[in-house]
Amino acid sequence: xxxxxxxxxxxFIGSALIRHLITHDTCRIINVDCLTYAGHTATLQDIDQDPxxxxxxxxxxxxxxxxxxxxxxxxxxxxxxxxxxxVDRSIDGxxxxxxxxxxGVFNLLEAARHWYEGLEGESRERFRxxxxxxxxxxxxxxxxxxxxxxxxxxxxxxxxxxxKASADHLVRAWQRTYGLPTLITNCSNNYGPWHFxxxxxxxxxxxxxxxxxxxxxxxxxxxxxxLFVEDHARALHRVMHEGVIGSSYNIGGxxxxxxxxxxxxxxxxxxxxxxxHPEGVTRFHDLITHVADRPGHxxxxxxxxxxxxxxxxxxxxxxxxxxxxxxxxxxxxxxDWCQGVENADTRQRQGLxxxx
Ligand SMILES: NC(=O)c1ccc[n+]([C@@H]2O[C@H](COP(=O)([O-])OP(=O)(O)OC[C@H]3O[C@@H](n4cnc5c(N)ncnc54)[C@H](O)[C@@H]3O)[C@@H](O)[C@H]2O)c1
Numbered sequence: 001x002x003x004x005x006x007x008x009x010x011x012f013i014g015s016a017l018i019r020h021l022i023t024h025d026t027c028r029i030i031n032v033d034c035l036t037y038a039g040h041t042a043t044l045q046d047i048d049q050d051p052x053x054x055x056x057x058x059x060x061x062x063x064x065x066x067x068x069x070x071x072x073x074x075x076x077x078x079x080x081x082x083x084x085x086x087v088d089r090s091i092d093g094x095x096x097x098x099x100x101x102x103x104g105v106f107n108l109l110e111a112a113r114h115w116y117e118g119l120e121g122e123s124r125e126r127f128r129x130x131x132x133x134x135x136x137x138x139x140x141x142x143x144x145x146x147x148x149x150x151x152x153x154x155x156x157x158x159x160x161x162x163x164k165a166s167a168d169h170l171v172r173a174w175q176r177t178y179g180l181p182t183l184i185t186n187c188s189n190n191y192g193p194w195h196f197x198x199x200x201x202x203x204x205x206x207x208x209x210x211x212x213x214x215x216x217x218x219x220x221x222x223x224x225x226x227l228f229v230e231d232h233a234r235a236l237h238r239v240m241h242e243g244v245i246g247s248s249y250n251i252g253g254x255x256x257x258x259x260x261x262x263x264x265x266x267x268x269x270x271x272x273x274x275x276x277h278p279e280g281v282t283r284f285h286d287l288i289t290h291v292a293d294r295p296g297h298x299x300x301x302x303x304x305x306x307x308x309x310x311x312x313x314x315x316x317x318x319x320x321x322x323x324x325x326x327x328x329x330x331x332x333x334x335x336d337w338c339q340g341v342e343n344a345d346t347r348q349r350q351g352l353x354x355x356x
Pocket of ligand 1: 035164188
């Protein structure tokens, strides 16, 4: 049985990957997650009793703890997702983004290198370090420019994107200099179940059903490519087993949308599903409120995913229309989870410690 160490597995994408691996792989899964405001054990409640799953509550900034994990669990594959991931938070307080997304990645690379250098034979052949990154490293794309490919220049705009870009460079250097067998994936915006409520799509759904204003930055003309999170999990699974060492793969949904169109689509779905209007609201669309734009806001991201499609035969299965309806239905049915993670976030901000 192979052992896959997933970092950040209590977060949005990491938990989707773990659920996918439990059903579609035979591996043992070690989830390395220090449970920040964005990580919740409740997110994995459907699989956490599986004997193939184990949580290790460890911070990737803690090098001795990482060394202990490598020698205890002897992973064949590391899939690294742990990160500070919210652009707005990186603008308000960039320090933790540098610590986790750069220094943490350095620690993990060093722990992995130390472990890899001691391997021999088949276990050395099998070992992979798969780093999960974002399309935001490529920066701002003009409306008529070709989508990002794997050879696009790095030009990150936000502290978040710059920290992820730095991490990508470290991973490449560890492959080139030390021969660590690495893989990098750069993915577009994910959406789907278990998405932390501070991000655009869950925020819009939850604000709408609670009758709160739906904030849209500027005119909402920024364009993003949207990928259903379970399609991303399938892509990561494919790359970690079949990706060519030293390669990077762009992953996208072929679903470019303006933010304002995403927001109105969600309102349309809520109307179509006949979700009761909150008191004083006649149409969900009336809650849309334009607010001052985010500083340095990129206008457009778009992904050319032809490399992974050609080389590994992966394609997204979900359209934006089908995925967004599934997502809205999921949030309508999981109010307890949303309330739990929001309460835990408030408690952490007040220094009271997380409860979810
Ligand atoms: N969400 C997206 O749309 C998207 C798109 C492309 C790439 N990514 C990348 O995918 C990865 C996962 O994103 P997500 O949206 O699931 O993030 P998330 O914020 O939902 O989850 C991050 C997880 O990492 C954990 N974590 C944070 N700091 C840690 C540390 N120092 N040590 C151990 N664990 C720590 C958190 O507890 C949480 O469980 C990130 O690397 C992100 O940059 C995300």
